[in-house]
Amino acid sequence: MYKAEILQKIKSVAEAHKNKVKDESFLNIECEDCKTFGHLNKAYHECKFYKAVSARDVGSSGKKRKQSAKTKEEKKQTTGDIRVILLLVPSNGKVAKGYTAQLEQFCKVFNFKKLGFRSVAELKTNTSVLFPNLIRSDGFTVDFLFSRKKKPKEDAIIDHHDLTLEGFSYAEITANYRPAFVDPGRKTVFTAAIGLETERHEIRRCSTKEYYHMTGSTSINSKSERKKANCTIKDIESNIPSCKTGSPEHYEIYTTYILQHLETLFSFYGSDMGETRFRLYQGSKRAADMMVNMLVDGGLKYDKELRKKEGKNR
Incomplete structure (x- = not known):
């Protein structure tokens, strides 16, 4: 209930910002990157060179880091791939080729219904691979690695719109919220x-x-x-x-x-x-x-x- 109210508030604030008349003092400012008027540089979200910052961008040099032999060996011991799964399910000893064939072998061993997936088809999407056929374990817990789903289009309106104090009126706060x-x-x-x-x-x-x-x-x-x-x-x-x-x-x-x-x-x-x-x-x-x-x-x-x-x- 609270989440729906917050999302509705964000959407209303986003619509208000969309219909708000822009400050004319910025109209004569030329962007340093895209050379259009109305903003200063690519840090502005409407610039065509704007890039949203993600967790992957923080602290990354863009180069692949070298791993020691010990780290590689630990990953081999704690990562369950399709070759490990073959030891748990009857097969002819051959490694299944292709993502779909390997995914079906994983589903024979693990019950994905406990994770909310009723069929193999729900583990596959048209845009990306949801389950990359990979699990990890430290001897006690087991991690199933999943890719993050893309946001639906109806939620795109709330991007780049954070709620601030200016988005609320005093009467609205006293009537609906408890600060x-x-x-x-x-x-x-x-x-x-x-x-x-x-x-x-x-x-x-x-x-x-x-x-x-x-x-x-x-x-x-x-x-x-x-x-x-x-x-x-x-x-x-x-x-x-x-x-x-x-x-x-x-x-x-x-x-x-x-x-x-x-x-x-x-x-x-x-x-x-x-x-x-x-x-x-x-x-x-x-x-x-x-x-x-x-x-x-x-x-x-x-x-x-x-x-x-x-x-x-x-």
């Missing part, structure tokens, strides 16, 4: 003032201690510390020399120490840590949802009626 003024802090993840009251308003906050408790990292770290205390790993980690040095002699001491205890460290942080990493990943996603619920609706922390219901259910 929250959020301030991040050092000891708290956020502190928010709820509402537009000038004399008295509700304060909601989530401390860093609460956040780590919601992620489950506090209990996981305590279990890990108890596990380290039962072996020599804690003494090894506490005596690791610093690698932050400009002296070659000191760095050689660090590398020598690490190489001496490499097998012990690998045995402790091996494939058995896959479940721990997965639980921490689940906890981080769960904590984010709980903080959003705390900010918007109050959650268990600020909703007394919800706390009573939770207590009765227990």
Whole structure:
């Protein structure tokens, strides 16, 4: 419901911007790139040389990075391709050629209905490959790699239109919304003032201690510390020399120490840590949802009626 209202608001603001008369002060400015008038350079979204920034453009030099032999070997061990799938499904031992034939072999092993795909045809699109016949695993979790779908044409109108305060009127805000003024802090993840009251308003906050408790990292770290205390790993980690040095002699001491205890460290942080990493990943996603619920609706922390219901259910 909230998403539909926000999208409708973005569309209305986009239409208002589209029908708005342009500022005439920019009409005489010539673009440095496309040599047309009305904007300064290609950073303007209506310039024909404009390019939207994506996550792939950040920190990329445009060159393929070299990978060590160790990295390549790890990818081979943790990536499931069609040759691995042949070991799980009866076949004549030949590798299927072609995307469709390989996809059908994947579907014989894995039930894609659990992921929302009812047939092999839904895994294929006319514009791009949705599932590239590739999975990865760290020994505990399994990742199915999918390509991102293109946005539908009806959502193209909301591109390059971010909601700002100028897109709302005071009467509209008081009638339909409940503003929250959020301030991040050092000891708290956020502190928010709820509402537009000038004399008295509700304060909601989530401390860093609460956040780590919601992620489950506090209990996981305590279990890990108890596990380290039962072996020599804690003494090894506490005596690791610093690698932050400009002296070659000191760095050689660090590398020598690490190489001496490499097998012990690998045995402790091996494939058995896959479940721990997965639980921490689940906890981080769960904590984010709980903080959003705390900010918007109050959650268990600020909703007394919800706390009573939770207590009765227990």
